[in-house]
Amino acid sequence: MEQKKKSKVAVYALAGGGVVILLLLLVLFVTLVAKSMGGMGSVTLMAQWLDGQTLSLDLETPPPPENGDSIEAGKAIFEMRCIACHGIKGDGKGKRANELKTRPADFTSGFFKWKSTLDPAPTNLDLFKVIGRGLHGTAMLPWPALRPAETWQVVYYIKTLSDLFEENQPKPVNISGPTRSIPSSILLGKKVYEKAKCYECHGFEGRGDGQKAGKLKDYKGLPIKPRNFIEETLKRGNELDEIYLTIATGLNGTPMAAYSKTLSEDEMISLAYYIRSIARKPAGQGMISAAMHMTPDEQMGMMIDHVMKPNVLRPNLNK
Numbered sequence: 118m119e120q121k122k123k124s125k126v127a128v129y130a131l132a133g134g135g136v137v138i139l140l141l142l143l144v145l146f147v148t149l150v151a152k153s154m155g156g157m158g159s160v161t162l163m164a165q166w167l168d169g170q171t172l173s174l175d176l177e178t179p180p181p182p183e184n185g186d187s188i189e190a191g192k193a194i195f196e197m198r199c200i201a202c203h204g205i206k207g208d209g210k211g212k213r214a215n216e217l218k219t220r221p222a223d224f225t226s227g228f229f230k231w232k233s234t235l236d237p238a239p240t241n242l243d244l245f246k247v248i249g250r251g252l253h254g255t256a257m258l259p260w261p262a263l264r265p266a267e268t269w270q271v272v273y274y275i276k277t278l279s280d281l282f283e284e285n286q287p288k289p290v291n292i293s294g295p296t297r298s299i300p301s302s303i304l305l306g307k308k309v310y311e312k313a314k315c316y317e318c319h320g321f322e323g324r325g326d327g328q329k330a331g332k333l334k335d336y337k338g339l340p341i342k343p344r345n346f347i348e349e350t351l352k353r354g355n356e357l358d359e360i361y362l363t364i365a366t367g368l369n370g371t372p373m374a375a376y377s378k379t380l381s382e383d384e385m386i387s388l389a390y391y392i393r394s395i396a397r398k399p400a401g402q403g404m405i406s407a408a409m410h411m412t413p414d415e416q417m418g419m420m421i422d423h424v425m426k427p428n429v430l431r432p433n434l435n436k
């Protein structure tokens with residue numbers, strides 16, 4: 118009897134010890150991830166981002182000069198943080214690229230999607246925005262761990278990877294303000310959605326199921342899906358200006374065309390209001406809920422950026 122009791126106690130003690138060890142491991146894991154992201158503040162930012170919120174950018178801190186030293190510094194950051202996906206040459210052929218549904222951008226190709234210009238080249242600010250805010254739903258997570266100066270430096274480096282960029286910054290399109298009330302903008306936007314045949318790809322209700330949706334390819338011949346506005350978070354986020362820029366300048370290298378030649382500014386801003394009104398909104402339900410609703414690519418991004426970190430731990434791995 119005594120013996121049995123003793124062994125039971127021993128089993129409980131062992132199990133208790135196991136739980137304590139597991140908890141310790143969990144704390145260690147969270148601490149490591151938090152450290153990699155740049156502190157608990159960044160963890161909160163990441164949770165907000167996973168929830169679909171648009172992160173604010175530090176545009177107050179003046180950018181460093183765009184010179185050889187900055188480019189050199191940007192190259193070092195790129196090789197530490199970005200090559201697992203974008204590849205050492207920046208051609209999108211990083212070691213983990215094939216594990217992603219949406220492939221990493223190829224900076225040597227001359228195709229940039231997320232820009233404010235009709236020119237094929239984005240502005241410095243366009244690149245800064247993508248790095249600071251990430252692209253929702255994809256493995257391109259935001260980088261709160263980078264200081265603004267570091268983000269600018271890596272922007273300058275990316276620009277050296279193709280001959281797209283000239284000395285002068287390309288001109289951003291004009292973003293016009295609303296000319297009527299929000300409800301009447303939404304109403305007009307719904308009409309423009311039909312007139313411009315957005316439904317052919319995005320579907321009548323915006324669920325990404327239009328008649329052309331299944332057959333689309335990007336410039337590399339890879340299949341690409343139109344956004345499902347209802348169920349997916351907009352990659353660029355829900356801010357009106359960002360939606361407007363997608364409509365006005367298109368997503369270069371994809372079937373998503375630029376509409377600024379065919380639609381008026383008024384029609385485009387109304388469309389942006391309409392898309393925002395039907396787009397999936399952040400749930401605002403905190404860190405755990407955000408973590409549970411990650412897309413597979415976002416999960417891979419978290420693994421690569423903050424858990425595996427092959428190049429941070431072993432800097433010479435991919436050289």
Ligand code: HEC
Pocket residue numbers: 194195198199200201202203217219220221222228229230231232239244247248252255256257258260271272275352417418419421422
């Ligand atoms: C875990 C994988 C991953 C890592 C690491 C990563 N990216 Fe990305 N990146 C992507 C993917 C995927 C896309 C394409 C998303 C899309 O456009 O749909 C992308 C797109 C981009 C774009 C947008 C280009 C365009 O088409 O306009 C920029 C700029 C960029 N990444 C910069 C960086 C920088 C700088 C780093 C390092 C600080 C980095 N990325 C690290 C996966 C990654």
Ligand code: HEC
Pocket residue numbers: 230310313314315316317318319329333341342343344350351352353354360363364368371372373374376388392
């Ligand atoms: C020929 C097919 C096609 C048509 C027509 C089309 N789109 Fe798209 N659209 C796409 C594809 C494909 C994507 C996804 C691109 C990506 O994720 O890289 C997209 C993405 C978008 C996005 C999402 C950007 C983000 O941040 O995720 C918006 C907004 C959008 N389209 C608006 C429109 C509007 C408004 C119209 C009509 C004026 C329209 N599209 C017409 C194919 C199309």
